[in-house]
Amino acid sequence: MSRVDAVLFDWGGTLSEHRDVDLLEMWLAAARVLAPDDPEPVAQQLLAAEDHWWRVHVADGDRSGTTEDLLRSVTEETGLDAAAAAYHSAWGETVAHDPYAVDCLSALRAGGLRTGLLSNTHWPRDLHDAWLERDGLLDLLDVRMYTSEMTHMKPHPEAFLALCRELDVAPERCVFVGDRPRDDVAGAKGVGMRAVLMTGRPVPASDVVPDATLPDLRGLPELVASWR
């Protein structure tokens, strides 16, 4: 195997901690803006639209998209920005990062490695970057890529290769760390990366075999060092 030059991360359930979030409650924040007198049915529609959105986009070759696309699939209202902002802000209170993330990324960079982020998301960059900055992670990630700005989502090879181009590192010299066997592990291995699976998350199983597994980010710098 080639030497390692970069360590790349998934966000949800990898750099951020998995939380059991009530998705309807998140959409209620948007629905209260769109239909203040009777928000519940609109929130139900938005939740169903989100589920449909992910399934259609995955079935369509892991095509990416934005929260705005999703809102437009439910309502023809103009001025959706306030609804999107309310929805995004509701999420902010649920987000927490792995308590070892700062130390882990700092150790990798101190060892001369480059770092990157690739998240399957319909949320905008500003939202993600603000959460990373709040928790001291923004400047520890050399390149951050969000599929809301890209043509494809993981596990499509284009998503991984776009990150490599941005970092100017060959896929064979990257380690990808993620919690989803299909999206993260199979996707990364498909373009020639090594892949580390974060275990114990409530995600769909798969028979893809990662190069290593970890329960959290502790131990990652040592694992990567053993591959260098």
Ligand SMILES: [Mg+2]
């Ligand atoms: Mg994830």
